[in-house]
Amino acid sequence: MKILMCVPNISEGKDKKLVAGAADAIRAVEGIKLLEVSSDRDHNRSVFSYLGEPEKVLAATKKLADLVLKEIDMSGHRGDHPRMGALDVVPFIPVRQVSNDEAIEIARSFGSYLGAKGVPVYYYEDAAASPQRKNLADIRKGQYEALPVKLKDPAWAPDEGPASFNATAGVTAVGVRFPLIAFNINLDTTDLSVADRIARGIRHLGGGYRHVRAIAVNLEDKGMVQVSMNLTNYSKTPIHRVMETVRSEAACYGVSVASAEVVGPVPLESLVAVARFYLQAHDFTVDQIIEANLLK
Amino acid sequence: MKILMCVPNISEGKDKKLVAGAADAIRAVEGIKLLEVSSDRDHNRSVFSYLGEPEKVLAATKKLADLVLKEIDMSGHRGDHPRMGALDVVPFIPVRQVSNDEAIEIARSFGSYLGAKGVPVYYYEDAAASPQRKNLADIRKGQYEALPVKLKDPAWAPDEGPASFNATAGVTAVGVRFPLIAFNINLDTTDLSVADRIARGIRHLGGGYRHVRAIAVNLEDKGMVQVSMNLTNYSKTPIHRVMETVRSEAACYGVSVASAEVVGPVPLESLVAVARFYLQAHDFTVDQIIEANLLK
Numbered sequence: 001m002k003i004l005m006c007v008p009n010i011s012e013g014k015d016k017k018l019v020a021g022a023a024d025a026i027r028a029v030e031g032i033k034l035l036e037v038s039s040d041r042d043h044n045r046s047v048f049s050y051l052g053e054p055e056k057v058l059a060a061t062k063k064l065a066d067l068v069l070k071e072i073d074m075s076g077h078r079g080d081h082p083r084m085g086a087l088d089v090v091p092f093i094p095v096r097q098v099s100n101d102e103a104i105e106i107a108r109s110f111g112s113y114l115g116a117k118g119v120p121v122y123y124y125e126d127a128a129a130s131p132q133r134k135n136l137a138d139i140r141k142g143q144y145e146a147l148p149v150k151l152k153d154p155a156w157a158p159d160e161g162p163a164s165f166n167a168t169a170g171v172t173a174v175g176v177r178f179p180l181i182a183f184n185i186n187l188d189t190t191d192l193s194v195a196d197r198i199a200r201g202i203r204h205l206g207g208g209y210r211h212v213r214a215i216a217v218n219l220e221d222k223g224m225v226q227v228s229m230n231l232t233n234y235s236k237t238p239i240h241r242v243m244e245t246v247r248s249e250a251a252c253y254g255v256s257v258a259s260a261e262v263v264g265p266v267p268l269e270s271l272v273a274v275a276r277f278y279l280q281a282h283d284f285t286v287d288q289i290i291e292a293n294l295l296k
Numbered sequence: 297m298k299i300l301m302c303v304p305n306i307s308e309g310k311d312k313k314l315v316a317g318a319a320d321a322i323r324a325v326e327g328i329k330l331l332e333v334s335s336d337r338d339h340n341r342s343v344f345s346y347l348g349e350p351e352k353v354l355a356a357t358k359k360l361a362d363l364v365l366k367e368i369d370m371s372g373h374r375g376d377h378p379r380m381g382a383l384d385v386v387p388f389i390p391v392r393q394v395s396n397d398e399a400i401e402i403a404r405s406f407g408s409y410l411g412a413k414g415v416p417v418y419y420y421e422d423a424a425a426s427p428q429r430k431n432l433a434d435i436r437k438g439q440y441e442a443l444p445v446k447l448k449d450p451a452w453a454p455d456e457g458p459a460s461f462n463a464t465a466g467v468t469a470v471g472v473r474f475p476l477i478a479f480n481i482n483l484d485t486t487d488l489s490v491a492d493r494i495a496r497g498i499r500h501l502g503g504g505y506r507h508v509r510a511i512a513v514n515l516e517d518k519g520m521v522q523v524s525m526n527l528t529n530y531s532k533t534p535i536h537r538v539m540e541t542v543r544s545e546a547a548c549y550g551v552s553v554a555s556a557e558v559v560g561p562v563p564l565e566s567l568v569a570v571a572r573f574y575l576q577a578h579d580f581t582v583d584q585i586i587e588a589n590l591l592k
Contacts, residue, residue, distance in 0.1 A: 005586065051589070095587070096586075096587060179586070243574075257576055261577060261579065262571075262575065262577045264584065265589075266584055266585060267586050267587070268564075268588075271567060271568065271585060274570070274571045274575060275567050275570045278539075279535065279570060280553055280554075280555050281555070281556045281558045282555055288561055289561070289563070290391050291587075293329055295591075
């Protein structure tokens with residue numbers, strides 16, 4: 001069974017009825033599992049997280065789009081979080097047996113659906129049509145209010161839909177990205193500089209692993225410091241390699257790892273890789289997990 | 297979602313049509329996933345492996361029993377493997393969110409179903425009604441041919457069904473056991489005595505871990521030796537503890553672990569425990585695995 005995840009953000013965080021209706025629209029698609037809905041009043045924004053087979057995720061996302069484009073009018077929208085559209089950002093995330101190419105195909109299919117409805121669309125991250133559009137923050141610069149001017153700039157011609165301002169819908173960013181793993185390692189010291197030096201060393205920016213973002217955090221309550229990380233591609237920069245590198249760097253200061261935290265959801269494959277490494281079970285596969293057979 | 301597994305053995309390994317019919321009967325129960333069917337001509341015996349929610353596994357096992365009791369006549373059975381009945385042995389195995397007590401309830405319900413059909417039943421392992429009946433080998437002593445006499449012995453009065461010989465059906469052993477994990481560790485030496493000393497030390501019989509059975513195996517082709525193990529309760533004697541103990545014992549002889557093998561299927565929880573240990577992620581749970589949400 002192929003599993004794709006989608007985590008769309010919509011520009012409405014106060015109207016509970018609208019958000020519940022959107023959740024129902026997603027759930028109504030057979031084979032879709034809605035994992036989470038969270039709304040933020042100050043951001044005036046809601047996030048949905050659901051998964052299923054790629055075609056079904058596409059269908060559910062279209063249902064969500066239909067509802068959101070009908071109900072949300074961006075011309076009156078206020079909120080603390082940067083935003084450009086009613087359906088603001090739609091990342092598709094391959095979870096199981098879905099290649100990036102397949103996910104990009106789904107993203108493009110969804111983008112052209114939105115375009116045909118008169119919504120300008122920018123593709124970002126792995127779905128980006130050009131390197132300048134990879135980064136969501138670049139695309140979102142100036143937000144909704146900048147769109148009337150931005151859409152006239154040939155450099156910002158949309159990837160789908162009309163190159164003209166749609167006052168009610170705004171613009172939607174549609175992307176594909178790898179599942180992100182939030183992984184924090186707590187060090188048995190109160191010296192923040194140790195965590196800071198390790199974070200700088202392990203992150204891509206500082207010359208470290210390509211798919212690691214890291215900062216040092218002081219956990220005063222616990223009398224510890226933390227290397228707080230996002231692993232943006234667990235298959236190329238696996239959890240265990242990060243763990244062992246942090247451990248060995250810490251040991252250089254005479255500091256040991258007190259504990260660690262995997263925050264939020266992770267794909268099964270990332271865990272199997274951990275077991276494969278530490279048990280030296282080189283041939284161990286996901287299919288050997290009994291429960292995985294029920295996903296087939 | 298609760299998941300129970302069942303791995304019945306039937307006394308027919310040659311009649312392909314009968315075995316295919318039995319597989320169909322199991323598959324016909326909605327919500328049941330048939331993982332494997334394997335037949336052995338010399339043993340004249342077939343093994344089915346399937347899983348699903350407990351009540352559905354019970355239903356599928358009844359369907360299997362109906363067919364097997366109708367089609368197999370033990371009075372003419374020949375085969376190399378020890379056996380007592382047409383439906384020879386029926387172990388129920390808790391995989392996910394099923395307690396031993398729940399599994400025992402299912403086993404008892406199935407046993408009484410068989411008993412009502414006139415088949416004498418012995419409960420074994422965790423479903424055993426007394427310590428003398430825990431061990432399947434003890435129950436099976438003398439095999440089918442010994443049943444006419446054995447069933448008259450008050451010490452071997454069946455747990456369900458009549459205390460009289462059923463020539464066509466024989467006797468069925470119904471049990472509950474924990475999922476067994478086959479785990480082999482390969483050592484980078486040709487000295488079998490190293491593996492042998494480690495196997496003797498780590499297994500329950502030799503004073504080692506309660507839920508470990510272990511032997512030493514010579515892997516001549518690979519120029520290595522192996523500690524070959526069955527872990528009979530991964531929650532009480534977890535994989536990582538066995539791994540690290542073998543590693544440290546081997547190091548005492550200057551020998552290192554070359555690789556390891558997890559053979560066959562394992563429950564997800566056993567793997568999560570491995571990650572929890574090696575990543576020191578004390579609070580990591582099965583529910584954090586994205587795919588696990590699809591099992592709910």
